[in-house]
Amino acid sequence: xxxxxxxxILQATGLGSLTAGLGALGRGRLAAAxxxxxxxxxxxxxxHAMGVVGRVDTDAFDPMRFLRSxxxxxxxxxxRARYYRETKQPDGTLLREYDLFSVDRExxxxxxxxxxxxxxxxxxxxPTLRAVEGxxxxxxxxxxxxxxxxxxxxxxxxxxxxxxxPDHQVLPGDEFLYEFTAEPFGLHLYHCHSVPLKRHIHKGxxxxxxxxxxxxxxxxxxxxxxxxxxxxNFDGDNEVYAVNSVAHFHLTEPIRVELGKLVRIYLVNLTExxxxxxxxxxxxxxxxxxxxxxxxxxxxxxxxxxxxxERVILETTFRYPGRFMxxxxxxxFAELGWMGFFExx
Amino acid sequence: xxxxxxATEPKTSKxxxxxxxxxxxxxxxxxxxxxxxxxxxxxxxxxxPPVEELTFQRVELLAEGFRVTVLxxxxxxxxxxxxxxxxxxWYFAQEPSGELRHLARARLDIPYPWVEGDGHEIRLIxxxxxxxxxxxxxxxETPRPSWEFFAIFALIGMYVGVLPVALxxxxxxxxxxxxxxxxxxxxxLTVGLLLFLLIDTAQEGFEAAAAMAHxxxxxxxxxxxxxxxxxxxxxxxxWLKSRAPEAENAWVTARLVAIGIGLHNFGEGLAIGAAFAxxxxxxxxxxxxxxxxxxxxxxxxxxxPLARVRAPVSRLALLGLIAGAPTILGAWIGGFVYSPVWxxxxxxxxxxxxxxxxxxxxxxxxxxxxxxxxxxxxxxxxGLVAGFALMYVTGMLIG
Numbered sequence: 159x160x161x162x163x164x165x166x167i168l169q170a171t172g173l174g175s176l177t178a179g180l181g182a183l184g185r186g187r188l189a190a191a192x193x194x195x196x197x198x199x200x201x202x203x204x205x206h207a208m209g210v211v212g213r214v215d216t217d218a219f220d221p222m223r224f225l226r227s228x229x230x231x232x233x234x235x236x237x238r239a240r241y242y243r244e245t246k247q248p249d250g251t252l253l254r255e256y257d258l259f260s261v262d263r264e265x266x267x268x269x270x271x272x273x274x275x276x277x278x279x280x281x282x283x284x285p286t287l288r289a290v291e292g293x294x295x296x297x298x299x300x301x302x303x304x305x306x307x308x309x310x311x312x313x314x315x316x317x318x319x320x321x322x323x324p325d326h327q328v329l330p331g332d333e334f335l336y337e338f339t340a341e342p343f344g345l346h347l348y349h350c351h352s353v354p355l356k357r358h359i360h361k362g363x364x365x366x367x368x369x370x371x372x373x374x375x376x377x378x379x380x381x382x383x384x385x386x387x388x389x390x391n392f393d394g395d396n397e398v399y400a401v402n403s404v405a406h407f408h409l410t411e412p413i414r415v416e417l418g419k420l421v422r423i424y425l426v427n428l429t430e431x432x433x434x435x436x437x438x439x440x441x442x443x444x445x446x447x448x449x450x451x452x453x454x455x456x457x458x459x460x461x462x463x464x465x466x467x468e469r470v471i472l473e474t475t476f477r478y479p480g481r482f483m484x485x486x487x488x489x490x491f492a493e494l495g496w497m498g499f500f501e502x503x
Numbered sequence: 504x505x506x507x508x509x510a511t512e513p514k515t516s517k518x519x520x521x522x523x524x525x526x527x528x529x530x531x532x533x534x535x536x537x538x539x540x541x542x543x544x545x546x547x548x549x550x551x552p553p554v555e556e557l558t559f560q561r562v563e564l565l566a567e568g569f570r571v572t573v574l575x576x577x578x579x580x581x582x583x584x585x586x587x588x589x590x591x592x593w594y595f596a597q598e599p600s601g602e603l604r605h606l607a608r609a610r611l612d613i614p615y616p617w618v619e620g621d622g623h624e625i626r627l628i629x630x631x632x633x634x635x636x637x638x639x640x641x642x643x644e645t646p647r648p649s650w651e652f653f654a655i656f657a658l659i660g661m662y663v664g665v666l667p668v669a670l671x672x673x674x675x676x677x678x679x680x681x682x683x684x685x686x687x688x689x690x691x692l693t694v695g696l697l698l699f700l701l702i703d704t705a706q707e708g709f710e711a712a713a714a715m716a717h718x719x720x721x722x723x724x725x726x727x728x729x730x731x732x733x734x735x736x737x738x739x740x741x742w743l744k745s746r747a748p749e750a751e752n753a754w755v756t757a758r759l760v761a762i763g764i765g766l767h768n769f770g771e772g773l774a775i776g777a778a779f780a781x782x783x784x785x786x787x788x789x790x791x792x793x794x795x796x797x798x799x800x801x802x803x804x805x806x807x808p809l810a811r812v813r814a815p816v817s818r819l820a821l822l823g824l825i826a827g828a829p830t831i832l833g834a835w836i837g838g839f840v841y842s843p844v845w846x847x848x849x850x851x852x853x854x855x856x857x858x859x860x861x862x863x864x865x866x867x868x869x870x871x872x873x874x875x876x877x878x879x880x881x882x883x884x885x886g887l888v889a890g891f892a893l894m895y896v897t898g899m900l901i902g
Binding site: 207208209210211212268269270271272273274388390391397405406490493494495 | 552582584585586587590591592593594595614615628629630631632633634
């Protein structure tokens with residue numbers, strides 16, 4: 159993947175006229191969502207003028223596709239084979255082989271706002287990896303970035319596969335083969351464990367690692383949501399909060415779900431700089447499976463708080479048609495981008 | 504050089520002279536094109552992010568929301584990607600839209616339901632994620648040019664400018680009856696007052712200059728404008744004197760003092776108007792009382808040079824108007840079309856004018872004696888100190 163510089167992106171996208179044009183689009187959408195008329199001539203105290211202005215370019219990264227993709231299922235077959243292969247083992251489990259690489263890349267985290275990220279495979283969050291308990295996971299990791307990086311997985315593995323110690327660092331241009339058996343079943347994550355940790359994580363080196371139980375969970379519409387934030391001016395405070403990187407994306411692009419069908423959300427908190435993040439769903443309740451390691455629910459609620467690195471599987475079924483807001487229940491995070499809609503039909 | 508070499512110099516025609524004068528300019532233009540084509544700094548900068556600068560020029564609080572004027576005073580173009588108010592992404596409309604080039608300006612309309620009396624923070628995020636903040640300490644609706652506000656600002660100008668100066672002029676009969684030592688003391692007091700005003704004006708000017716966009720080179724602008732004002736008033740004074748008979752010299756000085764103070768008061772009016780406009784004059788009444796006391800002493804400064812001449816009331820009133828009325832004008836301008844550049848320029852003109860007046864008065868009272876000898880006398884020193892003290896104490900009321 160070519161290195162993409164900040165300048166070239168800015169020039170290529172011709173941002174100037176783009177943001178203006180898109181501003182109007184975004185406004186139209188907001189109005190359609192039931193907000194007051196926000197025509198420029200009438201600046202009135204509109205209740206729903208909150209939110210980013212414009213649209214991001216979804217060609218580079220589409221949060222909607224990311225929601226329901228794992229093991230590179232979003233790629234065409236031939237291209238997918240370059241990054242993911244599965245081989246049946248004699249004992250019935252699978253050998254799952256992945257090709258991950260780290261690369262520096264500008265990503266658009268709010269319309270027109272570009273962040274000089276460090277990414278796995280060019281995207282933040284990194285690709286979602288998914289295996290069944292007992293599968294053998296083998297990851298070839300190539301560091302194409304400008305700094306040493308690693309992949310540190312949560313889950314059972316021997317210490318030499320931990321990607322955290324000084325001699326685990328994969329220097330720029332080098333590569334490393336991570337191999338372990340996927341266990342226990344549950345919702346896990348992976349992230350870079352090079353120091354300084356804060357920077358390597360908030361720059362974007364993290365992703366979701368799902369380990370399914372051998373007896374599959376009931377079929378459901380499954381969604382991966384990584385709660386994250388971006389410190390665009392490097393003052394140790396996030397300017398953007400989101401699920402899956404793009405501020406307020408699902409305010410204008412609601413997540414469509416089927417009425418009466420089980421919805422399963424894989425929710426991971428990788429927000430840097432803030433001790434906790436949270437998830438709140440309007441008008442409904444959900445069952446919580448902490449870390450996804452138990453089949454039984456731990457609790458039923460409509461608001462859940464997660465520490466950095468904590469994750470939960472949430473299950474619910476939409477009872478009424480229409481729009482349901484979801485957001486961090488820290489109002490600040492919600493207004494800084496971590497807010498969206500489900501649209502049940 | 505000998506006469507001979509001069510004689511051998513080639514005779515150049517007028518056209519040739521023009522050509523020679525323009526040649527360096529043409530070459531300079533070529534050089535600029537060359538630099539533009541082969542940017543040597545590009546090699547050093549590489550992919551480094553652009554240097555982005557945005558300055559908030561004016562923030563108006565309207566019933567419908569905020570209206571913000573920003574200026575790009577950095578070397579690189581800036582694109583405003585998003586606007587945050589109080590840590591929330593907010594809708595905004597930019598006019599003209601698109602990227603802001605060096606020294607380009609844009610207006611942002613942000614329909615935010617601000618709360619009167621509360622504090623708010625506006626933050627702009629550029630395409631590269633750099634942020635620029637503006638704090639509204641106390642939210643108060645920005646006055647719009649209306650007859651009511653015109654009248655209110657005129658009244659404020661009367662209170663702080665015209666009336667106090669007029670009251671100060673009433674000391675004229677007392678001053679006329681003073682002896683030599685008494686007059687020395689009063690004039691020294693005046694010089695002390697003016698020097699204090701000079702320091703005061705310079706400080707305000709430097710503060711305003713520091714808050715300006717870097718491209719406007721505030722400090723240089725202030726000092727140059729002050730220096731030019733000094734020279735202009737110096738030559739204006741000389742011109743007045745050349746026209747007037749010897750007996751009118753005192754009047755020339757008094758008029759110059761009035762002009763200097765008038766220019767200073769104009770700057771003061773700007774500051775007051777802007778403070779009210781920006782909602783920063785929470786202590787409005789105290790501010791007005793302070794300025795009123797402060798400015799009464801200015802009337803004294805105007806009549807001091809007139810101690811030895813007879814002054815009809817009409818001429819005194821005119822001097823009072825010259826010194827006081829600009830406050831009203833300043834308050835209007837400051838309240839409705841406040842601009843940091845103009846306020847620096849006007850403060851500088853005020854400073855230059857006052858400096859000239861100080862020099863003028865000292866020259867006059869020294870009457871050929873060395874200035875040091877004049878200053879050494881007891882009444883003069885006492886007057887200077889009293890002048891400073893008076894201004895300092897009344898200045899404390901302004902805060």
